[in-house]
Amino acid sequence: MRLVFAGILVAVLAAIVWQSTEIRGSAAIYPIVVSIGALVCSVAFLVARALAPAPQGDGGPAIGLRLPAGRALRLAAVAAVWLAYVVALPYAGFMVASWVALFVSLAITHGRPSLSGALGTAAFVLVFAILIKIVLYVPVPQAWPDQQLDILLYEWL
Amino acid sequence: MWEGIATALSALSLTFAVLGVVLGVIIGAIPGLTATFGIALLIPVTFLMAPEHGMIMLAGIYAGAIYGGSISAILLNIPGTPASIVSGWEGHALAKQGKAPLALGISALASGVGGIISAIALMFLTPTLAQLALSFGAPEYVALVVFSLVIAVVMLDTPIFANITGAFLGLILASVGVDPVNGTGRFIFGFYQLFSGLNVVAVLVGFFCLPQAIVLVAEAISGVESVAVGRVAATKPRQVLAQLMKDRWLALRSSVLGTGLGILPAVGPESTPLIAHTLERRLSKEPEKFGKGSESGLVAAETSISANVGGSLIPLLALGIPGSGAAAVFIGALTLHGLRPGPLLFVERPEVMYTFFAGFLAVNLLKTVIGLYGARYLARLLVLPRGVIAAFVIFFSIFGAYAVDTNLFNIWVMFASAFLAMGLGAVGIPILPVVLAFILGGVLERNLAITLARSDGVVYFLERPLALGIFAVTAMIILLSTWRRLGRLRKRSVEAKA
Known part of the structure; x- marks a missing residue:
């Protein structure tokens, strides 16, 4: 389930990056920086997490998913x-x-x-x-x- | 100012203060329901009130919930809110020694003292800070927002990339809608309703209320029953007062510490009692008693948590920058009442501010009285079944999201936010940086656009020493945090090799 969420997160962020690149002129700078930042950091975190031996998430609201x-x-x-x-x-x-x-x-x-x-x-x-x-x-x-x-x-x- | 104080002491204001405190204590006492949740859920209830009454009631919920968490922590060793973990260590150990009434009394009175000291700080520091902030221009605001986000990112215990991702996600959420440079729609994915941006209340209710309700449903389905609370004897106020007089300097130190930590963004009431408790243990003549039912430990925890509440409201009201997750939700409430948190609030609506200050003081006094004499009765509410609480929390979440501007689309925004919060929880990304960045994102982008339009190079920034100073402090924090994290990594790799 964690993988599904991670996949959705990366896909949505990629879509947002793509939308940012569609914006023309100087108005594009802020959304491009923010969306690329989010995409790069999330991929870096998720890859590091996948390589880490133990899960580190707080797991709080997702408790029901372990039923x-x-x-x-x-x-x-x-x-x-x-x-x-x-x-x-x-x-x-x-x-x-x-x-x-x-x-x-x-x-x-x-x-x-x-x-x-x-x-x-x-x-x-x-x-x-x-x-x-x-x-x-x-x-x-x-x-x-x-x-x-x-x-x-x-x-x- | 006097007019504001008189309004705060009117029967109507006091009624809302009592209502807020009682609701807050009930919410806080129920394990799993937090102060942030309480404020987010009850913002729509304040619709029909005057802004000052709404703020007083929400402050009552905030202060009451933070205190209420200690009731279940002391009686059952189940912290009602994450802030009450330390109160559970000390208070429950006291309860097991047959001193539950004393522990509940200390908790109420110490919480009141912390709250009152932070209310006094709120009264005097906020206008001073707001006065200073009146001289702020766009670069100072950019520096301040970046500083707040950096603090949130480096202070949390979760992996740094998770925290940064959270902050960026919050900035993306804040940039949904019309862009301030071109005036065109952005990230709206074909939904015209998103042109005005994501509704703050709907998003916050989705972040804090709905996921918690789902956890409660899951617990109810799993057979986690409500808890049994036996009868608790009445607290003897004299005995409690004597204990607090004995620990008066400790209470003052913890209150000042709690207020100071509350001012810092992201240092919410959760980590404050741990810091205060550790500090007082070091200073104590009987450190061995701490953690095993120490009255002084309980005083340190309670005063610091409660003081943190007032502290977190100082940057919120003076600068528009929340000091905690719950304070971030407070911004949603202010916006809903047409109030713009920040220094101009003191220019535009001073009467509201002074009413709120006096009201916050009254809230803390009322909380003490209610805690001293009513905690043992309010504890009986812990027997409510989780399934029932969950169903009504979902119902009120949906109603609250809809009622903000009677728009069914907001309910879907709330559902999407809840899904996002649960997804982030599953992958291990904390929600606090998301919320802070979502609240501050608009301020950052607007002021960044102004700064970039006005600046003609480095000289422009050299003419803004305050902004430069804040940026320098931010850079130092980043360097220090990186140094510490690298040190930890090096230590771990050395240990692994050994």
Whole structure:
């Protein structure tokens, strides 16, 4: 996995160097220097690292990548749920998409769905949606339930 | 100035200060969640507040989280944040001797003392430094940014090429968008949304919050349960005060050291307590007690960590250069509120600055009180399951990235940043130089362009002694660091041959 990341890093940096060379005039100097610097240093580091006997990375955020296959699949499923959440937001609206994402994410993490999880997340999303509308004023994507909540709050307040 | 102090002491400001400290302590106490994470996650919450209230709340989160990390370190020997490792050595050893209330009390009071001393330094040093910075031109800013990046690169323990790669990557991220010379799009790969550059908050949330949430999910899936915290007796403030009076000079030394290290870029609260602890061990009459439950060791660690917080805010507010990763995230918050960190802040919005100074002092006083009387109750929150924390962290990260300018594209920027952070973690490139360079990249490029346009050779630089001085110090640091690294390499090769 480390090799894949290293490959992606070098490929992206090479693409950036290429983009820098497309810039014309004096404006090209800074991006060329910075991108070539990044590419050269990353290659130097990765080669030195590959030759070094022991891994030196902090490995912090990448901890999940060392999970056994079954658990890694569950981790990937949680990631997929939240990626799908962003795609679904404009269509399903904030309330439905958020509730489904939270509930499914918790169910996958705990290994089973639970009624308390379903009710708890629904209550949280409802309270947060109300807060968004009357305190935070963040215009979130709307679907039928969000619009109904809007109407309800408008009539009440 | 008095108007600012009065605003800071208003009921509303104090409410936000308490809220910030409590949220910070909770975040810091949960192992795995850091102060940087807390600030990044809660920046969007400050949207609706006046800038000064938002800053006070974020300062409360910063100071509270750094302190909160010690609660789990003392009670469970699990540092809530990396800064609390030394507190765990001393505090947990004290807790095992049945002195948990005393350890928690010392931690709260020493943290308060360190914070208050750094707040006083913040109050007096920042305007002086800002006044000096008003005479800065483009070359001085270039020199200062290069100095900060060099410090970040040479100070970190990770391989030097990894650190330099990180810094260059940050500069690349900062140069996405319209280029300041031609006004044309750069590194946008066909996404018109990138013309305005990468959203700072989205990138920082992606760097600090999402990867941490994924670690929490992985831990929850692996069956790592929440921890059990037993009942802790109430702290006796008199006993704690007596201990701190005994260690008053140690506390003062550690606070000054913490503040000084905080001013340096890249020397965050993580390494500060180790330095303070080592120094005090050498100066102590009972060095053998250090590391085995020494009250003095705990005082040294706590005062220095807390003082580092205030110290890291000094270059941030006076020069626009963050002294730590968390302070770098602070810049995102200031920008969001329309404030430009740097010397002009004192000219344009002095009331905000003085309110913040007084608010930061209040934050540290409140943190002490909350710590002394509430730490044992806040420790109960450690029982929250990791899976639940992770799901809500992901949800709030996404909401925060979206809410910055109600743009769904920012969420993808956040995901990409998280992927980058995890990838860099996997190959061993540290994230701190990336963040510092990302924050400072715009300043560097703009001022470099101005400097190059104005300069007509070496004479121009000779007329800027301050810039030359900073460049000379930077060159010296590079030489010293290279010398030390070469020495280490030589020593290793000699050892290998032997």
